[in-house]
Amino acid sequence: MESGSRKKRGNDLFHVIHKVPCGDGPYVRAKHAQLVEKDPEGAIVWFWKAINAGDRVESALKDMAVVMKQLNRPQEAIEAIKSFRSFCPRNSQESLDNILIDLYKKCGKVDEQIVLLKHKLKLIYLGEAFNGRPTKTARSHGKKFQVSVKQETSRILGNLAWAYMQKSNFLAAEVVYRKAQMIDPDANKALNLCHCLIKQTRYHDASLVLQEVLQHKLPGSDDPKSRNRAGELSLELDFKLPNHPSFQDDFVFEDDFVEALERVMNEWAPPRTRRLPIFEEISQFRDQLAC
Numbered sequence: 001m002e003s004g005s006r007k008k009r010g011n012d013l014f015h016v017i018h019k020v021p022c023g024d025g026p027y028v029r030a031k032h033a034q035l036v037e038k039d040p041e042g043a044i045v046w047f048w049k050a051i052n053a054g055d056r057v058e059s060a061l062k063d064m065a066v067v068m069k070q071l072n073r074p075q076e077a078i079e080a081i082k083s084f085r086s087f088c089p090r091n092s093q094e095s096l097d098n099i100l101i102d103l104y105k106k107c108g109k110v111d112e113q114i115v116l117l118k119h120k121l122k123l124i125y126l127g128e129a130f131n132g133r134p135t136k137t138a139r140s141h142g143k144k145f146q147v148s149v150k151q152e153t154s155r156i157l158g159n160l161a162w163a164y165m166q167k168s169n170f171l172a173a174e175v176v177y178r179k180a181q182m183i184d185p186d187a188n189k190a191l192n193l194c195h196c197l198i199k200q201t202r203y204h205d206a207s208l209v210l211q212e213v214l215q216h217k218l219p220g221s222d223d224p225k226s227r228n229r230a231g232e233l234s235l236e237l238d239f240k241l242p243n244h245p246s247f248q249d250d251f252v253f254e255d256d257f258v259e260a261l262e263r264v265m266n267e268w269a270p271p272r273t274r275r276l277p278i279f280e281e282i283s284q285f286r287d288q289l290a291c
Contacts, residue, residue, distance in 0.1 A: 026050040027060050040067045051084055058088040065099050074106040091131050094120075101159070110166045117160040124153050154184035162192065170199045187213045187220035191229050198233070203241045210234060 021028050030046030033039045047064035051057050061084050068077035078100065085096050097116055104113045123129045129149055130136045138147045157180035164173035177193040190213050197206035213221050213230045220226050 025055045026053055027056040030060065030063070034063070034067060040071055043067055044071075051080075051087075054087075057084065058092045061085070061088065062092075062095065062099060065103065069103060069106055074103045078103050078107070094123075094129065094131075110163050113163045114160065117156055117163065120156050121153070121160070124149060124156070151184050154180045154186075154189070157183070158189045158192070161189075161196070165192070165196060165199075168199075170196050174200070185218050187218045187223065187226040187230075190218055191226065191233060194233050198236065198240070201240075203237055206233075207237050207241060210237065 021031060026046050027050035030043045030050055033046055034043035044064055044067055047060045047067070049055075050060035051064070061081060065077035065081055068074065068080070081096055081100055081103075085093065088096065097120060101113055101116055104110075104116065120129070129152065135146045135148050136152075137144055139145075157176050161173040161176035161180065164170070164176065173196045174193065177189055177196060180189050181193065190209055194206045194209045194213075197203075197209060210230060210233055212218050213226060214234065216222060221230075
């Protein structure tokens with residue numbers, strides 16, 4: 001009896017250490033192959049079996065996509081998610097979208113990123129993000145933390161702006177970066193905005209943005225990566241600023257999207273005499289957006 005109890009405790013400890021779920025189904029076998037045997041190809045085979053057998057389809061699909069990305073097979077992962085996401089519950093669709101965005105980045109599919117990021121913004125504006133909750137639990141480097149709708153909106157806008165940067169549509173990127181900074185400013189987005197303005201040869205404007213980081217006015221300004229990048233941008237501006245007048249880039253940004261952002265932002269950040277409304281009340285503006 002005591003031997004059986006020790007064996008059970010040993011099995012439980014094994015599952016905790018290797019983060020492998022209990023059981024003997026195809027999903028458990030897939031996780032064992034992935035985490036214990038370090039056999040990603042074998043894990044994918046078992047993940048497919050789990051999906052086809054209806055065994056934890058949501059988890060199997062997400063985990064398989066991650067493994068496929070690690071094996072440099074992102075296109076297969078994209079097709080798998082598109083084909084089987086309808087079998088996953090509604091509350092899992094947001095996380096599947098996040099995985100898709102990462103896969104689109106891996107494949108260099110910038111247009112697809114932009115479409116999906118705009119879709120995520122629309123869900124936020126309609127009050128449907130986070131499954132209607134004001135915050136969600138996120139994980140980074142093994143640590144859990146709470147993310148508000150406000151923070152998530154700014155993050156998505158930052159990603160959207162970066163996607164426009166990849167298309168060399170610097171005016172569009174500038175517009176979206178500035179909206180993101182209005183909502184939840186930080187040093188990283190400010191440095192990206194500075195880079196965007198330099199690309200437009202608007203060096204004076206870029207210098208003004210950079211000063212906010214150099215003077216530690218924004219969250220994240222003390223981060224070593226931010227300090228290093230700020231130093232690099234400062235050197236670049238020192239070289240270019242005296243000899244280059246600024247001019248307005250002639251890229252065209254989608255008028256309907258800009259107008260939608262403007263309408264919503266006028267509600268979020270009206271003249272500075274009024275206090276910024278909380279994002280949990282954003283549902284009242286849902287009819288104003290037409291991304």
